[in-house]
Amino acid sequence: MNQVNYTLMNCLIVDDHRIARTTLKKLISLDNSLILAGECSTAEEAYNKIIHDPIDLLFLDIEMPGMTGMELVKSLGKSSPMIIFTTSDRDYAADAFDLNVIDFMIKPVSPVRFLQSMERLREFVKTRTSKTMIRDKDYIFIRDSNTIRRLALDQVLFLEAQGDYVKIYVRDHTYLIHSTLKSVVDKLPDSVFIRVHRSFIVNVSKIDTLEGSTLVLDKNFVPVSDAYRASLNKRMQIL
Amino acid sequence: MPRLKSYTAPDYEYIDLSYIEALSNGDLAFEKEIVEIFIDQILEDLNLLNTNFNEGNFNQLKQSAHYMLPSISILGLENRLKTELEALDALDAPYKILKKHVHTITTVCNKARKEAISLVHTLS
Numbered sequence A: 001m002n003q004v005n006y007t008l009m010n011c012l013i014v015d016d017h018r019i020a021r022t023t024l025k026k027l028i029s030l031d032n033s034l035i036l037a038g039e040c041s042t043a044e045e046a047y048n049k050i051i052h053d054p055i056d057l058l059f060l061d062i063e064m065p066g067m068t069g070m071e072l073v074k075s076l077g078k079s080s081p082m083i084i085f086t087t088s089d090r091d092y093a094a095d096a097f098d099l100n101v102i103d104f105m106i107k108p109v110s111p112v113r114f115l116q117s118m119e120r121l122r123e124f125v126k127t128r129t130s131k132t133m134i135r136d137k138d139y140i141f142i143r144d145s146n147t148i149r150r151l152a153l154d155q156v157l158f159l160e161a162q163g164d165y166v167k168i169y170v171r172d173h174t175y176l177i178h179s180t181l182k183s184v185v186d187k188l189p190d191s192v193f194i195r196v197h198r199s200f201i202v203n204v205s206k207i208d209t210l211e212g213s214t215l216v217l218d219k220n221f222v223p224v225s226d227a228y229r230a231s232l233n234k235r236m237q238i239l
Numbered sequence B: 001m002p003r004l005k006s007y008t009a010p011d012y013e014y015i016d017l018s019y020i021e022a023l024s025n026g027d028l029a030f031e032k033e034i035v036e037i038f039i040d041q042i043l044e045d046l047n048l049l050n051t052n053f054n055e056g057n058f059n060q061l062k063q064s065a066h067y068m069l070p071s072i073s074i075l076g077l078e079n080r081l082k083t084e085l086e087a088l089d090a091l092d093a094p095y096k097i098l099k100k101h102v103h104t105i106t107t108v109c110n111k112a113r114k115e116a117i118s119l120v121h122t123l124s
Helices: A018-028 A043-052 A069-079 A090-098 A111-135 A181-185 A226-236 B018-024 B028-054 B058-067 B069-074 B082-090 B095-123
Strands: A009-014 A034-040 A057-060 A082-087 A103-106 A139-144 A147-152 A156-162 A165-170 A173-178 A193-197 A200-203 A209-211 A214-217 A220-223
Touching (some): A009 A018, A018 B018, A018 B069, A034 A043, A043 A069, A057 A069, A069 A082, A090 A103, A139 A173, A156 A181, A181 A200, A200 A214, B018 B069, B028 B058, B028 B069, B058 B069, B058 B082, B082 B095
Parallel strands (some): A082 A103
Antiparallel strands (some): A156 A165, A193 A200
8 A cells, every 4th residue: 555645743543442443553554644642542531632742633433431522622622633533423424524524434444545534634734734824924915996906914904894895994995805704814814813793803903992892993993792702802911 | 564464364254354454454463463352352342232231221232232333343244233233223123123133243243253263373
């Protein structure tokens, strides 16, 4: 069997069956980009390992005594490594994919199926890396009438969803682009912009005041909804 | 460097080594390791299955049948026991039928275990 080679990743096997862990170890050895960081027979054991060690990828069983694989993913939240579920029961597939996992493999996993999954993983990593590269930039390009315009992010005060459009507010001007707020936010750096309302994203460094549920940014008023209040307070690091 | 296969495995009536062989790529030590785990694990699994059935713990019976799946499937017994495993998962058959299914699973797995023991001797 051919071996594949791409970015090195620390992976962890989480499965209560020794026979399943042993077969997974053999499969992992087919891909020289995977470094086996360990194996756990319970989700609790895995949780402790993940919060202490740099783990990039989990091969995770679903049905285990105690905490299930699904519960582990939910408890890790945003700090969850990438997940590939491995299970004997295909009934979990829909729920598993709701958790944004890379793949869902039915045991026993054939070498061909495993390598397909690694291909899917590689695609995911590639997409994520390119998104990160975009988000690390300090500018975006927007279509302004017939002109493609470079817009420095530190000039942007906030963005507002308006139907099929997004309105971008800079100090003395606004731009209307045909897009959704969701797709725009994916291109903005998390460290600078934060969603404060279903229809508004603000540049944290441009906030002048927050009074009750209203932000003021350069004389513009932006509502803050309760759902986003806690994350905004956290980001503002109020003294 | 793993010891590579230089023999033809005998034909078995119950166990099917296709999956293990596809995975091992001729690594006999790996094949032996997997078969040895099966030999130990299936005994525990059968004990649990029968205990749960005899004690009338049907939810536990369903779980214990489910728990056997990885061992059963890796040794290629899944298709042979498909009807029985599905019935234990559904738990909608009469007691007598469930009893028959537990008996069939136990018999097939025990025979597969015997073959697995014989295979380990071949691999040693």
